Amino acid sequence: MRSKVILALGAIGMPLLIRNLYVLMFLVPDDMEQGPVYRIFYYHLPAFLVAAVGYLTAMVSSVMYLVKKDQKYDAIAVSATEVALAFAAVNLVTGMIWGRISWGIWWAWDPRLTWALISWLVYFGYLMLRNAIDDPTERAKNSAVLSIFASASVAITWKAIEWWRTQHPGPVLSIRTGGVQKIDPAMENMLYINWLALLLLGAIFLLVRLRQEEVQREIDALRRYAHAMN
Amino acid sequence: MSAPAVAAAGVWKYFGDYPALRDVRFELGAGECLALLGRNGAGKTTLLRILGGLSGASKGGVLINGGEVRASETRARIGWLGHSIGLYDELSARENLRTFGDLYGVASATVSEWLQRVNLAHVADSPVREYSRGMRQRLAVARAFLHGPKLLLLDEPFTSLDDRAISLLQGLLATARAEGATIILSTHQIREAMELASLVALLDRGKLVHFGERTAEMLNDPAYLYRTYGSAA
Amino acid sequence: MTMLRHAATIAAKDLRSEFRTKESINSTLSFSVVILLLFAFAFDPSPDMIAEFGGGLLWIVFAFAGALIVNRSFARELPNDCIDVLVSSPASGASLFLGKALAAFILLFGIECICLPVFGIFYNVTWWRSLGGLLGVLALGTWAMACTGAFISALTVNLRLRELMLPMLVYPILIPALLPVMMLTNTLLTGQPPPSDFTVWLRLLIGFNIIFTTLSVYLAETILVR
Numbered sequence: 004m005r006s007k008v009i010l011a012l013g014a015i016g017m018p019l020l021i022r023n024l025y026v027l028m029f030l031v032p033d034d035m036e037q038g039p040v041y042r043i044f045y046y047h048l049p050a051f052l053v054a055a056v057g058y059l060t061a062m063v064s065s066v067m068y069l070v071k072k073d074q075k076y077d078a079i080a081v082s083a084t085e086v087a088l089a090f091a092a093v094n095l096v097t098g099m100i101w102g103r104i105s106w107g108i109w110w111a112w113d114p115r116l117t118w119a120l121i122s123w124l125v126y127f128g129y130l131m132l133r134n135a136i137d138d139p140t141e142r143a144k145n146s147a148v149l150s151i152f153a154s155a156s157v158a159i160t161w162k163a164i165e166w167w168r169t170q171h172p173g174p175v176l177s178i179r180t181g182g183v184q185k186i187d188p189a190m191e192n193m194l195y196i197n198w199l200a201l202l203l204l205g206a207i208f209l210l211v212r213l214r215q216e217e218v219q220r221e222i223d224a225l226r227r228y229a230h231a232m233n
Numbered sequence: 234m235s236a237p238a239v240a241a242a243g244v245w246k247y248f249g250d251y252p253a254l255r256d257v258r259f260e261l262g263a264g265e266c267l268a269l270l271g272r273n274g275a276g277k278t279t280l281l282r283i284l285g286g287l288s289g290a291s292k293g294g295v296l297i298n299g300g301e302v303r304a305s306e307t308r309a310r311i312g313w314l315g316h317s318i319g320l321y322d323e324l325s326a327r328e329n330l331r332t333f334g335d336l337y338g339v340a341s342a343t344v345s346e347w348l349q350r351v352n353l354a355h356v357a358d359s360p361v362r363e364y365s366r367g368m369r370q371r372l373a374v375a376r377a378f379l380h381g382p383k384l385l386l387l388d389e390p391f392t393s394l395d396d397r398a399i400s401l402l403q404g405l406l407a408t409a410r411a412e413g414a415t416i417i418l419s420t421h422q423i424r425e426a427m428e429l430a431s432l433v434a435l436l437d438r439g440k441l442v443h444f445g446e447r448t449a450e451m452l453n454d455p456a457y458l459y460r461t462y463g464s465a466a
Numbered sequence: 467m468t469m470l471r472h473a474a475t476i477a478a479k480d481l482r483s484e485f486r487t488k489e490s491i492n493s494t495l496s497f498s499v500v501i502l503l504l505f506a507f508a509f510d511p512s513p514d515m516i517a518e519f520g521g522g523l524l525w526i527v528f529a530f531a532g533a534l535i536v537n538r539s540f541a542r543e544l545p546n547d548c549i550d551v552l553v554s555s556p557a558s559g560a561s562l563f564l565g566k567a568l569a570a571f572i573l574l575f576g577i578e579c580i581c582l583p584v585f586g587i588f589y590n591v592t593w594w595r596s597l598g599g600l601l602g603v604l605a606l607g608t609w610a611m612a613c614t615g616a617f618i619s620a621l622t623v624n625l626r627l628r629e630l631m632l633p634m635l636v637y638p639i640l641i642p643a644l645l646p647v648m649m650l651t652n653t654l655l656t657g658q659p660p661p662s663d664f665t666v667w668l669r670l671l672i673g674f675n676i677i678f679t680t681l682s683v684y685l686a687e688t689i690l691v692r
Binding site: 282308320 | 468471472475478479482483486487545546547548550551552553554555556557558687691692
Binding site: 072138139140220223224227228 | 249291
């Protein structure tokens with residue numbers, strides 16, 4: 004059943020990604036101020052949004068694990084975190100490339116970039132903790148607790164950032180600027196469509212990783228039974 | 234109709250997908266002494282840790298006198314003697330007992346009493362690090378009995394004790410039982426355990442394969458239980 | 467309140483142990499002084515530079531010292547399995563955590579108070595101009611470190627690379643507290659007039675403390691009962 008879902012998502016997502024790539028390379032108009040380089044934005048922002056969805060999923064799943072004690076929530080939490088970290092890395096790197104070309108610097112300590120880096124490190128810590136704990140139940144429980152701490156910290160940091168001066172471009176999506184059209188409608192639509200494509204890609208990664216977790220658990224259990232038989 | 238002193242109901246403990254305890258159920262009344270036997274890896278320590286509130290059961294539960302183990306009042310009545318002595322090397326005997334005593338609401342007069350009882354009053358203010366092995370063991374026993382526990386959980390208590398400590402412990406256990414305390418001790422030293430026990434349980438790979446009265450055969454032939462109920466090899 | 471009484475017993479025990487052996491105190495104190503010394507070579511700071519980042523510099527030193535102190539928090543319960551005796555005692559997980567956080571706080575705050583005059587000497591700073599405010603801010607920042615650190619210490623106590631893992635986990639989580647505390651310390655340290663967004667940073671710091679103390683107290687039992 005799940006393989007069918009993955010295939011279906013792939014069947015929609017892959018062509019969409021390719022189609023988007025074609026469209027945003029050739030069909031969407033140049034930005035007035037920035038020229039062609041701005042096109043990286045079509046991956047930069049959606050990647051962040053997918054990462055944010057991943058972080059949120061991980062947090063909810065961690066809370067669910069502590070409440071229900073069902074291993075599947077732990078599997079979802081780790082898969083979502085890993086996918087989120089991957090897309091967050093894409094966000095950071097595309098941001099750096101863009102910054103290099105637009106502003107001439109590889110890195111600026113502006114709030115959004117800083118927050119993105121901090122969040123990445125915090126959730127990477129989650130993966131490091133998991134790596135260090137051998138027992139699956141302890142690992143699930145302790146990493147769920149850390150995930151909650153991580154989410155709280157990331158949320159507070161986000162708030163702290165709002166009180167800082169920013170060098171980062173302000174919000175351009177009309178949903179954030181309250182309906183005022185800040186960018187060309189064609190561009191904005193392209194953004195949403197690519198967000199959808201990346202989201203589908205993220206979902207596929209999550210499901211594959213989830214399956215991998217389940218298989219690993221089965222193998223671990225079988226190994227232990229085999230040892231106990233001796 | 235009062236609740237049994239200890240009631241384990243369908244206790245399972247998983248480490249990942251591996252069941253370390255499988256559907257363990259038994260009841261103990263006050264004043265009983267249970268000898269918990271089993272090979273290494275059978276689940277004795279796991280079960281004791283769940284009974285002492287150190288671990289949670291994956292499925293099922295344990296009730297001590299009808300109350301949850303993680304409730305504070307329940308734990309106030311439990312005495313724990315694990316593999317290690319559970320004492321701070323850098324503190325003195327008196328400081329150790331006072332610290333743990335504080336957590337159980339024990340008066341300092343009682344602490345002094347116990348120091349006398351285990352023959353450590355003369356060195357009570359030296360750090361535990363300087364004690365001999367036997368002295369440390371006696372202090373550990375004092376720590377476990379300090380607050381007059383109604384449930385004593387001992388994990389292989391005779392294993393590293395010297396003669397004096399063994400007779401001290403046996404005396405204390407007998408007195409505690411006479412005062413209505415319930416005792417569960419896991420052990421490989423079957424001889425000493427059989428003398429004290431009124432009930433015997435055998436764990437085999439997480440399952441309770443035998444639970445019943447200590448019989449004469451068990452007392453005379455310690456390996457009897459393993460032969461009769463244990464699995465091959 | 468039994469929980470506070472238990473926490474006080476644990477804190478007293480930790481402090482007594484620490485003052486008996488002086489393991490952490492000595493090494494942490496010397497380490498802090500050495501770092502302060504190294505910074506002097508790294509920057510050769512003028513009074514203007516100190517006015518700009520003195521607070522930040524000081525808190526980097528405190529953060530390193532903090533990692534050393536909190537690492538011992540739960541690790542000191544490992545020898546002889548004392549942690550088992552504590553968890554099976556009537557003390558709740560929350561009171562165990564609070565006691566250790568309190569002890570870590572006291573030790574850290576003490577070390578910071580010693581570092582301040584050393585800092586003043588090395589960098590020629592009159593740091594006592596707004597002493598009350600400075601100590602208040604130091605206390606808030608130190609609690610953030612002690613609380614989060616003690617909790618992560620409990621989380622990582624059984625792990626192989628504990629000494630490495632603990633700072634790696636604590637520092638990023640602590641950033642939203644370090645940010646305001648560095649800025650506030652900087653201002654108060656050099657007697658500058660407080661910036662316009664002063665109260666905003668203070669609220670952030672207090673907010674962090676409230677949220678993470680609550681989370682830690684609530685979740686301590688979960689991580690201590692295996």
